[in-house]
Amino acid sequence: MEAFISALWLPGEYVAEQSGFMPESLTYSIIVYGVNVPLYLFAFRTIVILIARATGLYHPDQYYLWPRLPWRITVKALVHLIIWFERTFRMGNRATGGFANALETLTHLYKPGHVLLGRAFAWGVGLLQPIGIKVERHLFMYAMTGAGKTTALITILSTWRNSALCIDPKAQVTNALFEHDLRTWYVLDPYGISKATSACFNALDCIKTAVKREGIEIAVLWAIRIAQAMIITPSTSRTPYFTDTARGYLVGLILHVISYHPENEHHLPYVRNLLINGYRVFDEETGKEKTKDDEAQQVLLRSMLNNKAFGGAIAGAACIGQRQRRHWWQCAFHLTGANQMA
Known part of the structure; x- marks a missing residue:
């Protein structure tokens, strides 16, 4: 019993004595320190991690900071050698797939920046080492x-x-x-x-950022991208003309808002408001609306026709709007949820 207790407290001395080395020899000292230091460090690390886990102070990043023996490099090299051998000589002749064993799993030590998969689990016991992998493809x-x-x-x-x-x-x-x-x-x-x-996300800010980065000509392209994201032509549609027309008018209206209206109106809810209501005119004294029927939309179209910004793209969209006004409601339908995002 005393020998067992001595082996637990002084494992290095026990191993050196059982190997037959004299206490005065250099080999004896090397064995003592070579065994004691890793084992004591392992025990200290285990105690610290268990206390940290119990008190809620533990983080998986901490495990990587502890010094370790470099055995994982050898195991990884052996695993790669086995994989090469199976691919070269056994592929197609026998089953080569399978789950990683406990030793191979422990080589995937979690490091900061890896995807944490959890703790290692071996022989029915949950170990303290966190397992992680470096992301190279989809998970x-x-x-x-x-x-x-x-x-x-x-x-x-x-x-x-x-x-x-x-x-x-x-x-x-x-x-x-x-x-x-x-x-x-x-x-x-x-x-x-x-x-x-x-x-909040204001899609029209993307246009302004792109203009600052690449020039004013890029605004039309980004307006097209926004309109394409909001009005999608179904792949099974036999009449894509109608959705394409609505999308073209929406592009012009977005550009008109950016180039003609003040900064505080540069957002999709206001675009939707113009699409539905147009330029409504009210009496200053009575507060009643002066525009009737389609007059508000006609005022908006005239304003767009007179807007020469972006190389006439706005005026061109206004011409489309005059011919195909009945498709505006498709734009409004897709912009219904704009208030939630912009």
Whole structure:
């Protein structure tokens, strides 16, 4: 029993004595320090991590900071050699696929910047080492309902150091992270599902940014992109002319708002308002509307026809609008939700 206790407290001395080396020899000292230092460090690391996990102070990034023995390099080289051998000599002759064993799994040590997959699990016991992989291609996660997919995704995003775009219909990820994350969050929540204050996105600002970067000529291209994103011609449509016409008029109206209207009106809700109401004229004394029937739309079209900005693109769209006014409502239908985003 005393020998067992001695081996636990002084493993280096026990190994050196069992190997037959004299205490005065250099080999004895090398074995003592070579065994004691890694084992003591391993025990200290285990105790610190367990305490940190119990108190809520642990983070997977901390594990990588501890010194380690370089055994993973050897195992990885051996694994690559086995993969090469199977691809060269066994592929097509026998099954070569399979799950990684515990030793191969432990070589995937999580490092800051990797995708955290969780803790290592071997021989029915959860180990302390976090497992992670470097993202090179797409990742796909599937499991049955209630298996913890969302919980795993929350953990991955909480340790991810780069940008991420998350589609979160139930706001579970957002509510779990945005209040505690030091990074900047932009939550687009037009229906108020999450606890966060919804951010706003003004698509017309993209045009202004592009103009500053590439010149005034690029504005038409970006207006076309916005219109294409909002009015989509179905691939099965036998009459794409109607949606294409509505899209062309929307492009001209967007450019007209940017070039003719003040800065505070440069947003999609105002574009939608013009599309539906036109330029309504009111009596200054009575406050009643003076424009009747289609006069408000005619005033808008005349203003667009006189707008020579962007190489006549606005005037051209106004000509389309005069011929195909009955398709404006298709534009309005696609802009109905613009107030939620801009």
